[in-house]
Amino acid sequence: MSDVSPGLAAASSPLPSPAGPGRAPTGGAREVWNVLVIGGGHAGIEAVWAAARLGPVALLVSNPATIGRMPCNPAVGGPGKSQLVFELHALGGLMGRVADDTAIHTRVLNASKGPAVQSLRVQNERDVYAERAQDYVLGHAGIDVLRGEAADLEPDGQGWCVVTTDGRRFRARSVVIAAGTFMRGVTWYGRSSRLEGRQGEPPARFLSSPLARHGHRLKRYKTGTPPRVRADSVDFAALLELPADPRPRGFTGSPGPRAASMPTWQTHTTPETHRLIQENLHESPMYAGDIEGLGPRYCPSIEDKIVRFAHHDRHLLFVEPDGIGTSEVYLQGFSSSLPPRLQDELVRTLPGFERAVIQRYAYAVEYDVVDSTELTLNLESRLMPGVFTAGQVNGTSGYEEAAAQGLVAGVAAARRALGLEELHIPRASGYIGVLLDDLVFKGSDEPYRMMTSRVEHRLLVRQDNADERMVGLGNRLGLVDDDEVERVRRKYERVRDVRASLAGRRVDGVTGEALLRRPDVRLDDLVALGFDLSPLNDAEREALEIAVKYEGYIERTRRQLDAEAAAAGTSLEGVDFALVTSLSLEAREKLSRSCPATLAQASRVPGVRHSDLTALLVHLRARQTPQASD
Known part of the structure; x- marks a missing residue:
């Protein structure tokens, strides 16, 4: 493969075909890209795919044949992770598509539990997954693949210059570092070690240096893989x-x-x-x-x-x-x-x-990781404006966490390069928002893994309603077209229409909606009673059943979320955290040390759980009661 390999889109196929030899590069490369992404793992793929929706981008990798590899388990999804992938897909990301294209085993985990924790796990054909990911990336006309190793990052008048070990200089308005476990990577087999980013692949020897030179605090993390x-x-x-x-x-x-x-x-x-x-x-x-x-x-x-x-x-x-x-x-x-x-x-x-x-x-x-508290909510370095980091380099573990960060960093980098308004994914919007908020405000002292328990209001942000929650934001970011927004709108309109018909028809004096609320009644039972559910497909039937059966819980959770949002600015002045016995021991220690001024600040202290915030609210109300009666 040449040092610069522009992809060729296959216009007649719904899926891009692998890039052929492409057009011969002129002048060695484009003069300047909007975004240059370093690294072709799951974070790098999503970053370059998202950024390419907004203009010319480049992907710098040591070996294009390693793009999309699954170095650990050949699977996507699972508790806390499938929710990320559903949200990623709703935002216009790639991982869900590649996972479905290469699926050989699917299973819904926690199927006997409530919808808040039900999680899809898809087993993939490992080598075909990488091939399919390469089909998408190498087959995209707007993505130039550069082959080389990054040696340095230098600011220039239009953004940043990425210098390779062989002396080439690639200029971009924004840069995304998605180096995974490769920064000064060392693999261990017993007491013997090798300089590797993963088995058989050389490390990124020099990327840590420019980050440290600009003031980033680097940490050393470790992970592993089975035989x-x-x-x-x-x-x-x-x-x-x-x-x-x-x-x-x-x-x-x-x-x-x-x-x-x-x-x-x-x-x-x-x-x-x-x-x-x-x-x-x-x-x-x-x-x-x-x-x-x-x-x-x-x-x-x-x-x-x-x-x-x-x-x-x-x-x-x-x-x-x-x-x-x-x-x-x-x-x-x-x-x-x-x-x-x-x-x-x-x-x-x-x-x-x-x-x-x-x-x-x-x-x-x-391997080396950056301190994620030195980033913005869009994963831009506070110390190197225009440089973004995504994936395991931010201290996370898992394909899904990496991919979610890649999309966020990629689209933010592209929007920054174009001077477009900066948009954020808030914590309350779903799992990606929680991931970003945790990384930026809480940081991590070990590889961070997404779990359902990290999400306070998980009943509102389930895997089944990710499209309803996220597709509008994907459209505003420039990643999702109007037709997809309209498709999702019609989907939930059909659900509402059928629900209205259930509420308007009775059997033995009981409406279909009231029947469906009963724990022992399923949708098939309503069909047997003559209710018409034919307008709905399987996903829409699931949405209807959840909306009806969990209506009370969902409304209560929404009220709780609204109350917490209103209480976020509540002052904690004068609170002696050590004396609030309803707090966990860890929260008492951490809050006493950090002395947050408001409840919102307390929520971002590492080690403080959602239950601890509730305990603080209860304590504050109890403290105010005697004053109210005077």
Whole structure:
């Protein structure tokens, strides 16, 4: 591939085809781009895709064949994460489309619980996912792909100049750094280390320097990945099979034709697994003190699980196919940095893996991240105006968190380059808003993972209503066209019309709406009674059922949200946080140290939960009661 490879759009196809050789670059490259994105992972893909909707952009990567790789689990979604992807899709992002195109197994998690926590998880064909992502990016006429390694960032009259290690200089009005785990990346296999951003790929050796030079505080984080095992060496008959949902679901409403073609499986650790790990902790670079980076609390290595949860005699592990045509399975939950010879022994202690052959060994990766509190809500550096950061470089973990940040940074960078009004995604609008607010105002001292528990009003911001909440903002950002806005408007208009018809017709003196409120009545029961639901598709039927059955809870949550918004400016002057016993111990300590002046400021203190804010409101009301009676 040439150093500059403009993509060619396939106008006759609904999906872009892979870029061909393209037109020969003139003058080496465009003189200046609106946005230049560094890094082709999930954050970089969304950033360059969003920015390209508003003008010419460039993507700088060391190797275009690595764009869209899934270095960890070959899946998209899950609790707290599927909500991000649904919102991302409603805003015009790519991840939901690529995930649905390459789905081989879909399952709705928490299906027996309420809609606030139900989450779609899509298993993907790993290699095809990367190919499809490359189809979109390399096939886009407005995206120039530059091959090289960034060595420096220098301000110039029109924005920034990205200097590569071979001396080329690429100018852009805005820059998005989406370097993932590559900034001064080091991988660990036992006590041995390599300079890598991930297995087999060189690190970004120099990007940390310009960030530090401009005053950014860099931190060192660590994450890891499990081994990949040859599928033909696994006894699947000894595993618990987990079939896909019989009716596949997708982020776009139409998952690919193979979305229910593969199961996943479950196994578990054994006493022998635990014994081997306990006896060999000295060979773990984390426990031996070789790794200084902070690891993820919510996605611990198998070594951490055995040490921290020693009272458990087994830990569940999920066996996931890397694809229909690949020879590997992914052992989710078995992340490790122990040396390869020990990994061979450990894996063979698992039921069904007695004769397993590891094809690619697990490893830990240590890398630099920026302090996310030094960013704006649009992920722009406060110290380097015009430079944005997105993804794991901001201290997050997960494909979905990275992709959401990529879209936000990409469109904000493009709008800044064009002098357009800056738009923000507020916390109350959904999971992306919570992610941004947490990163900027609370920061993190470990890789940040999105969870449903982080979202205070999750009943209002479910995965099923992401289009209703987000498509209008996507339109204002320039990412979603008017036709899509109209499609979503008509969808919810049909839901309201059918609901009105249920309220207007009675059976034995009871309206259809009142019948549907009963916990034992489903939509199919109403059809059997003669109610006409034919105008609605599956997604619209789901929207109708949630709107009716959860109406009381939804209205109560909306009132609570309105009350909290009104109370955000409430003064905390004179409150001795140490004496408010209804606060959690962590909140008492953190609030006493930071001394916030208002409830809004208290909400942004790391370690302060939603329940702590409620406790503060109750305390303030109780303190005011005697005064009111005087």
